[in-house]
Amino acid sequence: MAKLLHPKATAVWLVDNTTLNFKQIADFTGYHELEVQGIADGDVAGGVKGFDPVANNQLEQEEIDRAEKDPLYKMKLKFNPAALDEDKRRGPRYTPLSKRQDRPAAILWLVKFHPELADSQISKLVGTTKPTIQSIRERTHWNIQNIQPIDPVALGLCRQSELDAAVAKAAKKQDAVMNDDERRKLVSTEQSLGMEAEPRLPSAIEGLETFSLSGSSRDEDEEKKAARKDYSDADSFFNLPDESSDDDDEDDDRK
Template sequence: MAQPATHDRVILMPMSTAAWLVDNTTLTFEQIGDFCGLHKVKVEAIADGDIKVPARNPVNDGYITQEDLDHCMTDPNARLTLLQTDLPDPMLRAKGPRYVSVAKRADKPDGILWLLKSHPELKDGQIIRLIGTTKNTITSLRNRTHPNYSNLRARHPVLLGLCRQDELNAAILKSGGQLHPELPEVETSEQPEVEFTNWE
């Protein structure tokens, strides 16, 4: 199991911190696990929605700086540095930083399913970067062995809030695919939901 970095201060809610980093950054699972003291497998489970916890922003909580976070997102070999303080860690309160919806992580399989159906040219690595998922999850959806497969619906990941339209368009064009003319680059709230009910 990954061990927390050597420091006196500890992260009070490591899984919630990991959930926020999964949803809001492009850090690798190794970077997140190293910072939070969690095994990579547990971070992957959080990313896939198998472990459902509310998310806490470590920048707002005073654990890291935005500059350090930005640097580590550009360098996958870099490691986040936990800020030291002479003050005791704050008591947990009911009101805190913005929570990322747990439901959004649960929607990831639906978004991946849409990508596999609509853009089979996308590589697994592209889907992982777009959605923040794992290769095992993509494989299980492609092979229809995902434990919740029978209950899933193929839904547009942008409409689910899992990625931005410009990010998706860039990945599609890079892989040699074609953009959907019925989904122009408009605000997410203006886009109709796309479902596939006859996919065999």
């Protein structure tokens, strides 16, 4: 199967030299639509020189012209006979020397925000080994105190589409019931952005969901009963003792 050479540089060239939309460029280069938008905004691929796919015999100019007229058209890579029977890449991803120091930060980000990912998936995404992943999970890495979690897509260690595919694959293996926050971690970026926010109680009244006013209602009932008592005579109102009993006690003392 034919593969595109220098996809990021090709995406830069298409953004600068064509009127294609982000979706068309993302479909052709294999990047996520948000990454292409980041290239157009200057947040991604800073300093990367554009790679002309037409001049390098990877794309026909007719494909670009047709795609510019039809926003829904997907461009096709030019047929390359030398790419027939090309073996699929196996083993961990190769990471350039300039980015290898960023791998612990990417691993920590994946472990923190996507704990459902298996070590084999993380190893394939960022090109690392399972002992390194295990040491970061258990916080026994020699430099764990200085490692800050950073998105591997932002570091250029993997593509957003690859991360979304790994997360979706891990989601299928989990049968447990999940809340909205956990479900957003297991879906793609486009799906999570389209989800409605889960209604929540303000933090000031959390824990009072089962609070009832049964105790206060009992106090009110007792007050009402006390108010209904008959205080028509002075003795019942002041709760005075009987005079006969007091007189009897005084007579007994005198004897």
